[in-house]
Amino acid sequence: MASYTYTPTPDQGAKASVVAYLVVSCVVLLLMMVFGLLMRLEQSQFTAIGGLWFYKIMTLHGAGMVGIVAIAGAAIMWHFLRQYVELSTGIFVANLVIFLIGVVMILASVLIGDFHAAWTFLFPLPGTSMGMWSQGAAALFMGGLLVIGVGFVLLHLDIARAIIKRYGGLGRGLGWPQLFGPDDGNAPPPAVVASTMVTIVNLVGLVVGASILVMMLVNLYVPTFEIDALLAKGMIYFFGHVFINAVIYMAVIAVYEILPRYTQRPWKSNKVFLASWTASTIMVMFIFPHHLLMDYAFPKWFLIMGHIIGYLNTFPILIVTGYGAMMIVYRSGIRWDMCSRLLFVSLFGWAVGAMPAFIDGTITVNYVMHNTLWVPGHFHTYLLLGMVAMVFGFMYYLVKPDENARDSAIDVAAFWGFVIGTMGFTMSFLYSGKESVPRRYAEHLPEWVPYDRIASYFVILLLASVLVFVFRFLTRLGLAGRDYQRASLARSIAT
C-alpha cells in the first residue's frame, strides 16, 4: 500500500559543473535579453540598426535562447537526478564544452558570415541567400546546431544508462509497474520520472534533427540532391518543438524537489502523476503539427491530429503540477522567499503561457493568428515567466545564505519587476497579435509602434530585474556548492 508521508532529505549543494552551467546560463540569458530589447527598440523606431542587423540579432536571439534554456534546464535536471542515480560528471562537462564549441560556430556564422535565416533554418532559405550570406556561413550555423545536438545526445544517453541501471528500464523510470499495476508506493520520484520522459523525447527529436541537418548540409553543397520542402519543415518542427518543449519538463524538477522542502509535504509519484507523464511522453512527439496548420499541402488527418493532440497535451502535466503545487502550499504556512516565490509564480507563467498556444492550436484561429506577434506572446510568457522563473528560483535556492535568511527589499522589488515586466512585455506581444501585427518584421507601420514602445519599457524593467537576480547569484556563488539546510520551514513546522 502506498504511503504518502514526507521524508526529509539532506539539502545538497551543487557540484562545480552545475554551477558552471548556471553561470554560462546567466551570462548568455542576459546577453540574449539585451538582443531582444534591441529588436523591440528597432520596431519602436527608437533605433535604426537596419534590417540586416535586426535579422542577425533575431537569429542569434532565437538560437541562443533555445540553446541556453536547454543548458539551464539540463543543469537543474542533472543536479537533482544525480541524487537518485549515478550520473557521469565527465559526460555532463563534455556536453557544456561541446555546447560552447557549437555556440562559437553559430556566433561566427552570424557575426562574421552574416547568416540571418532565423534559428528555424527552414529549408530552402539557408541555401538560397541571394548573396546575403555565403554557403560557408550557412554550413557553419547548421554545423553548430549539429554539434550542440551531439552533446545533448551524449548527455541523454548517460541519463538513460543511469536510470536503466538503477531502475531496470525506461518503462520503470516512468513508473509503469505502479501505473499499470498496484501502487506499492515505490514509484520513482518525480525527478526521475521527468528525466526519463525528457530523455526519451529528446533522443527521438535529436536523431530526427540531426538527419535533416545532415541532409540540408548535403543539399547546400550539392543542390541536385533535392529535399522535399514540406518534409524538411515537418522534421525541423518535430525536432525544434520537442527540444524546446522538453526544457520546461527539465526545469519543473526544481518545483518538484524544492517546494516540498519548504512545506514538508511530499510530492509523490502517484498514479495520476505517472499517467500524466506517460501521456505527455507520447503526446509531446505528436503535437508539433500545430506549427504546420497553415501548410494546406499536408494531409488533412495530420493537421487534425495536431489540432486534437495540441488540445490534449496542454493539460495533463500542467494540471497535475499546478494542482499538486497548490495542494502542497495550501494552508501549509509556507514562508515566502525569493526561491519559493519564483517557483510558485513559474507555475502561473506556465499555465498562462500555454493558453495562447492552446488557442492558436485551433485550425480556424491559426489561419489568422499564427504569423502574428500572438505566437511570440505565447512562447515568451511560457518560457520567461514559466521556465526561466524556475531557473532563477533554483539559483536563489542554491545561494540562499541560510534557512532563515531574509530577502532584501531590492530582491523583492526585482521579483515584482520581473513579474510585471514580463506580463507587460508579453501582453503587448499578445495584443499586437490580436491587432494582426505580423511577426519577424524589422520595420513596423506607425499604427503598430505604440505597442512596441510600451513593450520596450516593460523589457527594460524586466532586464533591470534580471540584472539583480544575476548579480545576487554571482556574488554569492561560494554558497552554491555547500551542503546545508536552505529551505525555510513552514511556520506550522518551524515553531
Next chain:
Amino acid sequence: MKLTSSHYAARMGFGLGVLYLLLATPVARDWMEASMSRHMLVQMPLLVVIGILASRLLPTHWQNSVLAHLGGAIPFVVVALFASTYWMLPRALDAALNDPVAEVAKFISLPLLVGFPLVLAWRRLTLIGRGFVWTNFISMLAVLGWLYIVAPVRVCNSYLVNDQESAGWYMVIGAVLLFLWWLGTLFVGGGVGPDKPDRNGTGTSLA
C-alpha cells in the same frame, strides 16, 4: 537431452559455416546481387551477422585477450564503423560486382572487420558507447537511404534508378524500425553494459 556448451558451439559453428558457403555459391550470389536492396540489405547484413555469431562462439578468455592486446573497445568500434561505411558507398557495390577481388574482400571484411570487432568491443561498452554506435548507424542508414531516394543520378552503374530508389526506401524504413527497436530495448532495460552476459554466459547481447 540437454546440449553441453561445446556441442552447442560445434553445431552452431557448423551451421554458420554452411550458411557462409551457401551465400558464397554462384546461385545465391547471383540472386542476392541482382537487386540493390537484396545486395545491401540482405546479403551484406547476413555476412555481418555470421561474423557476430561466429565471434560469440569463441571462448571468453580468448576474446578478452584479443581485446586487451589490440587496444580495447574504441579501436574495434572505429574499425567496424569504417569498414561498414566503406560498404555503404555505391562504388564499393559496383566493385564487388565487377571485380572478383573486391567480392572476396567483401565476403572476408564484413564478418571479420565489422561483425567480429563489434562483438568484442560491445562487451566493454556502456550504454553511452552502445547508444553512440546505434544512433550513429541508424542516422547514417536513414540519411544514406534518403540520399538514394533523391539522388538525381544513378549512383551505381550496375543497378537501375528504380532499384536504387526502392533500396533507399527500405533503408529509411529499416532505420525507423531499428530505432524503435533500440528505444524499446531501453524501456525493458537491455544493454546498459559493460559485460552483460548472454544466457550462455559466453558472449554478449547486441542490444
